[in-house]
Amino acid sequence: MNQQVKVGVIGDYDPNLHYHIATDEALGHAATALSVSMTSSWIPTQSLAKGSVGTTLKPFHALWCAPGSPYKSMDGALQAIQFAREQGWPFMGT
Amino acid sequence: MLGIEDAEHEETAPSAPTLLVSKLACSLVGRTQTIKIIPGSLVHRAYGREEVTEQFACSYGLNPRFRGKVEKGQLKITGVDLDGEVRVVEVSDHPFYVATLFLPQISSDPESPHPLIVAYLRAALAFRTSGKGKQRN
Numbered sequence: 536m537n538q539q540v541k542v543g544v545i546g547d548y549d550p551n552l553h554y555h556i557a558t559d560e561a562l563g564h565a566a567t568a569l570s571v572s573m574t575s576s577w578i579p580t581q582s583l584a585k586g587s588v589g590t591t592l593k594p595f596h597a598l599w600c601a602p603g604s605p606y607k608s609m610d611g612a613l614q615a616i617q618f619a620r621e622q623g624w625p626f627m628g629t
Numbered sequence: 630m631l632g633i634e635d636a637e638h639e640e641t642a643p644s645a646p647t648l649l650v651s652k653l654a655c656s657l658v659g660r661t662q663t664i665k666i667i668p669g670s671l672v673h674r675a676y677g678r679e680e681v682t683e684q685f686a687c688s689y690g691l692n693p694r695f696r697g698k699v700e701k702g703q704l705k706i707t708g709v710d711l712d713g714e715v716r717v718v719e720v721s722d723h724p725f726y727v728a729t730l731f732l733p734q735i736s737s738d739p740e741s742p743h744p745l746i747v748a749y750l751r752a753a754l755a756f757r758t759s760g761k762g763k764q765r766n
Contacts, residue, residue, distance in 0.1 A: 554686055560734070561735075562746065564737045564743070597756060609638070623723060625725040625756050626723075626725065627728070628727070629733060
């Protein structure tokens with residue numbers, strides 16, 4: 536049996552934005568295709584403060600920076616992107 | 630990451646002197662474009678082809694003024710439109726690091742999951758299996 540894969544989606548989720556809904560759905564399609572159990576969790580940009588960003592993001596196995604700028608905290612989004620790049624976390628930015 | 634300390638985005642800081650991300654000459658909101666994928670790149674391996682069609686919802690992109698600087702740095706330009714404008718960048722010395730100006734997620738459906746997102750999730754699975762996330766906890 537496959538272990539669960541946890542994806543952290545960086546962004547300020549808005550259920551009125553079709554591409555936010557599509558992000559979770561597309562991850563679901565890919566997970567089904569690979570027969571893996573996957574959960575995606577949204578991480579609000581304002582929760583990504585310098586100093587604690589690593590603690591917040593380490594539980595995930597991949598990070599995805601969602602569309603929909605401007606972010607509530609551009610700095611929070613940039614912290615997460617930098618973390619993924621420097622620490623080697625699989626990353627997608629769309 | 631490029632050593633540009635005052636890098637700004639035209640949407641949030643329109644009068645800043647160093648606009649790394651600037652308004653596109655022509656908005657891509659609701660548009661579809663043909664993208665040329667650079668052979669040998671991570672995205673090329675994911676797609677398995679050198680030309681793809683993708684949908685956009687944005688009006689901002691890399692300021693062409695900084696393209697040369699980007700090309701000299703850690704980011705590689707691995708997807709361009711038919712005019713040669715940057716549409717995909719990736720970091721080669723990294724397990725999986727891809728940024729696109731288009732939205733692969735909006736063209737995924739249950740019968741045809743998007744190849745780039747499948748490749749991304751495969752990288753997440755490998756990361757999970759290698760226990761890298763655990764070691765760093």
